[in-house]
Amino acid sequence: MGGWARKAPGVLAGPGDTAPSVNEPGSVSPSSDVSTSDQVRLTLPARPEFVRLARLVTAGLASRLGFSYDEVEDLRIAVDELCYLLVGAHGHEGDVVLTFSTSGQLLDVVGEGRPASDEPLSPFSERILDAVVESYEIQRTPQSVTFRVTSRHQDR
Amino acid sequence: MIDVVESPGPGSPIEVHTATSPEGVTVSVRGELDVSSAGRLRSCLFEMLTAGPVNVTIDLAGLSFIDSTGLGVLVGAVKRAREQGGDVVLRDPTRSTRKVLEISGLAKIFDIVGDQCGRLGP
Secondary structure (H helix, E strand, C coil): CCHHHHHHCEEEEEECCCCCCCHHHCCECCCCCCCCCCCCCCCCCCEEEEEEEEHHHHHHHHHHHHCCHHHHHHHHHHHHHHHHHHHHHCCCCCEEHHHHEEEEEEEEEEEEECCCCCCCCCCCHHHHHHHHHEEEEEECCCEEEEEEEECCCCCC | CCCEEEEECCCCCCCEEEEEEEEEEEEEEEECCCCCCCCHHHHHHHHHHHCCCCCEEEEEEEEEEECCCHHHHHHHHHHHHHHHEEEEEEEECHHHHHHHHHHCCCHHHHEECCCCCCCCCC
C-alpha cells in the first residue's frame, strides 16, 4: 500500500492521495461506485455523535467490497476505537478527516485530526484492535493525530 | 412493574427501557452503545445501583454495537452493584457484542445468560 509521506505538519499522504478536497463538515467526497482502486474522503465535526457516521461509511464501503459480516463488524469497531483518539469523550472544535482507500482486497482507512487528549488508547481499545484488524498505526504530533487501519477481505 | 423509556432526542443512538419486578430490575438497551450514548446508560444504571443492593439484568438483545466506552459502562455497573450487595447479569448479547466481550476479556467477569449465538471458539 506504500509508506507514509509527510506533506505538511499533521498531514500525511496515503495511498491514492490526490490534491486534497475541501469538504464541508458532514460531507462525503462523491464516489458512488467503489471499484478496485477508489478513495472516499469523509469530513466530520470532531464530536462524539458523529463517530456513528464514520462507522456507517466504514460498514457501507466494506460491505460493498464484499467483506463478510464479521469482517465488516471488525472494521467498524476498529474505526470507532481509533476515532476516539480524534474525538474523545466530549469532542472539540475542528474536524476529523477520514480517507477510505481500496486496493484489491484491502480497505485502508486513514483518520486525521487534532488530538482529543494526550491519553493513549485504553487497554480495552488495544485488545479489541489487536483482535479485529491485522494492522493499525498511530502517529502523534502535539497538533495532530493520525491513524491508519488496514483490513483484508478474505476470499470465500 | 414500572416501565420507563429513556430515548433522549431524535436521532439518539440508544434507547433504554427499565422494568422493575420483585426479582430485580431489567434494563433493556436498544441501539448502539458508544462514546456518544454511554453517558446516558451510565447515568441510568448508576442511579439505580446507588440506592442499595439490587439485581440488575441488562438485556442486550437489541444492542447492535458496543465499543470500549460501552464496555466501561458495563464494568462500572457490575462493580457498583457488587459493592452494594447486588449484581449485574447480561442477557442475550448479540453475536458481535459477545465477541467484543470475549476479546476484551470481560466475558469472564460478567454473568451472561441466554446467549443468542453461544460462545465463540472452543
